[in-house]
Amino acid sequence: MPDIKILTEADLRSLVKLDIAAVDVVESAFRALASGEVVMPPILSMEIPSANGEVDVKTAYIPGFDGFAIKVSPGFFDNPKLGLPSLNGLMILFSASTGLVEALLLDNGYLTDVRTAAAGAVAARHLAPETVHTAGVIGCGVQARLQIEAARLVRPFERVLVWGRDPERAAACAADLGKTLGVEARAEADPARLVAESQLVVTTTPSREPVLMADWLHPGLHVTAMGSDQPGKAEIDPAAFGRLAAYVPDRLSQCRIQGELRVAVAAGLVEEDREFAELGDIVAGTARGRTGAGDITLADLTGTGAQDTAIASHAVALAARAGAGTAFGS
Template sequence: MRTLLPPAEALDVVREAMIAQARGKVSKPAPWHLEVPAADASVHGEVHVKGGYVHDASHYTVKLATGFFGNRELGIPVSSGLSVIADATTGFPTVIVLDNGYLTDVRTGAAGALAAQVLSRIDSHRVALIGPGHQADYQLRALLQVRNPRELVVHGRDRARAKAFARRAQALHSWEVQVAADSAEAVRRADIIITVTPSRAPYLHGEWIKPGAHITAVGADMEGKQELHLSALRRAAVVTADDPDQCLHIGELQHAAKAGITDTLNIEALGDVLAGRHPGRSSATEITIADLTGLGAQDAAMGARLATALMECSRSTAGTGNGAAGSVI
């Protein structure tokens, strides 16, 4: 599957999906979320179901993604999931993808990179990453396809885990990698800030952000989650959302809505910026934010591209006994 739909190709797929979303060319239900409680009533695991259909595509997709953070102590992946990809003409399932969350991971990384590509300064040299978990790796790998930073600063609550991530990140690129003691230290001089945590309490304050910085906020994708303090949103010249309405319910913007300050913010669809219908950043000193909650449109587009690639492989093996009308991968 990684060969059929590698991260570099995912950038193009996700770009087109987000543009289609902004143009109203996507049919999708609202996301479905489930929190599985632990014995002490804390959140033991998260379950997300998203899906959709990009108009005129060959297939539609329904996707299940999970995050059970205690899995790390069990020595198994935190994230998992599967996708059902179905023919948009007949409705019949064509592919069941048992991918352990790969399609979600790679499309989320691609969305973050696309936000940085159109909103961060081209001369951005210092990256701050808060939340050095599984998705953080995808964020950095995708970012390096669109920017060439010289420094990376990592912060995580578990310093040993942050140091281990930093060692792995060092091998990705010719940059200086450091581990910060806290979020403030990581953020203060950063040109690009990536937040990838399941936090329910804001930890990134507006006064820490330097002029000209860009923030990609990935963590808030359910009601109650929050990484950015309202002071950070207030400092932004533009807040782009993968889906403005969805972000007002489950993204960082849900807290702006509750505080009654959305009318004071310049909120735009990221797809409109990608399509050139909105300028995004207007000066080198503006602060920009991307609020990313994950789109059913992205899952639909990734599924359709994967199904097409599989059909091409099936045609190439026709007559060998290896072709099939449906697939499980």
């Protein structure tokens, strides 16, 4: 039996960066999804109410990739009270030709953070206005920071606005982004004003009620919503669907049961069987997203197993070139 490569979080942080290479890798996963040849089962999702926890399992086989990943992603949101992180997880990369385990990626959620932010950059690359002066983020956690960092790789804006329910955390997030990106950044107390002054807005919250209202939308705005990754979560006022030139899900079947589309269907504002082009279709050029400068567009990102296979394969390839990781013999 061949050795299994073990990569720790420290290994992976040194190898995998949130850069254009990562964005391009994740974009390739979306392009593959548009081919119709990817095998990607529904997300296995389990809530553990007694511990305020949830666990997601995602996977996908992408033709042309040497391996496929299975990712286990727990989120236990009372952990900070115990001095523990709320998110962790790991990925396992299997050979697509033999099914044998090739690598164990003990990333504690780092690769998920990178691929999720990179997916936001893919959405911005294909849906945001060509010129973005101000980007806004609703939310002030790790993903808020990463989404804005990733968006600037494809839309080099000059200013960032941050809104969060906790003003101190929002100010800290803005300070971090200003320092990291070298741009003007400040916390904004009014989320409606944040949206009004931005051409690109990302929502990154675990909210179960809208944090961005339909009457805040304005011509030329692109919104990427990435917090509704579980049934019951919602960030966007469902009335927004009546104002969109394009609604773009990462995976339509997923967004029907979790994501902003689910909320709009439940509210009776979108037909249950209405078809929408996916982000992969737009990446592949088989569908159009933004068609004019005044369009209002929304990307609904719930996270796909194809992204996990892509980023895990990218990480293992980088490790092989660098001679990184530990070989574990069977």
